[in-house]
Amino acid sequence: MADLSTSPAETAAPTRVRLRLFGAFRDVGAAELTLEVPSGTTVASLRTHVKEALARMLPARRHDQLVELSALASDSAILPESHLLGDPDVCLSILPPVCGG
Amino acid sequence: MSILVRMTDEPLSIDAFSRTLCRDDAGALLMFSGVVRNRNDGRQVLAVTYDAHRQLAEQTFRDIAREACERWGADLSLVVAHRAGRLSVGEVSVVIGVASSHRDEAYQASRYVIEQLKVRSPVWKQEHYADGDSHWLKGHALRADGSVDRAG
Numbered sequence: 001m002a003d004l005s006t007s008p009a010e011t012a013a014p015t016r017v018r019l020r021l022f023g024a025f026r027d028v029g030a031a032e033l034t035l036e037v038p039s040g041t042t043v044a045s046l047r048t049h050v051k052e053a054l055a056r057m058l059p060a061r062r063h064d065q066l067v068e069l070s071a072l073a074s075d076s077a078i079l080p081e082s083h084l085l086g087d088p089d090v091c092l093s094i095l096p097p098v099c100g101g
Numbered sequence: 102m103s104i105l106v107r108m109t110d111e112p113l114s115i116d117a118f119s120r121t122l123c124r125d126d127a128g129a130l131l132m133f134s135g136v137v138r139n140r141n142d143g144r145q146v147l148a149v150t151y152d153a154h155r156q157l158a159e160q161t162f163r164d165i166a167r168e169a170c171e172r173w174g175a176d177l178s179l180v181v182a183h184r185a186g187r188l189s190v191g192e193v194s195v196v197i198g199v200a201s202s203h204r205d206e207a208y209q210a211s212r213y214v215i216e217q218l219k220v221r222s223p224v225w226k227q228e229h230y231a232d233g234d235s236h237w238l239k240g241h242a243l244r245a246d247g248s249v250d251r252a253g
Contacts, residue, residue: 022225101218
């Protein structure tokens, strides 16, 4: 008889995200932060984890709006909100609204 | 089509980039340089720190330069170079160079490249003011579909 007490998603290992910080996010005093998120997390839901992590690092200043306005990217492309963080170890960047030149 | 892109910590040499663009069949050689100025929004600026995701920035420079060639001719030669780090007033932050057969294409391509760079390239500016304060400037939100949005 199959064991139905746990689903594959519940037993899947969490995803470790190394998130590089750019622009105004550098004010938290670090170039990157590391998060552990549930397997199956999307880019959209990763934002919640990022907000919580930044709030822990710098409680005096909220970055929620900036996180919402920022893009999440791999080293080669900006990722859509539906993108699934599939690998157990992922390196991403959070890119605030840009103003170069 | 010839494209040179660079995201660097080193001072940008307009002369050096200009020399890379020289060719016998180019009747126009147009160099634009963006320079740190001493005032913005009524505040006295002493310096600007530029931050960048270098790999993605160079990729966007390359994409934008290719688009310029598609629009204004495959015979364009382009340089797109941006400096990162802390720059004082008067220092060059960005160089756009275009060589073309005729001047009309050079002017249009140059303008296109700098305007696109400002809204698409992952580069950020932190201004440092005479009163000791510093501020990261607002900008344009990046989107996965490549569309452009003015953000807060």
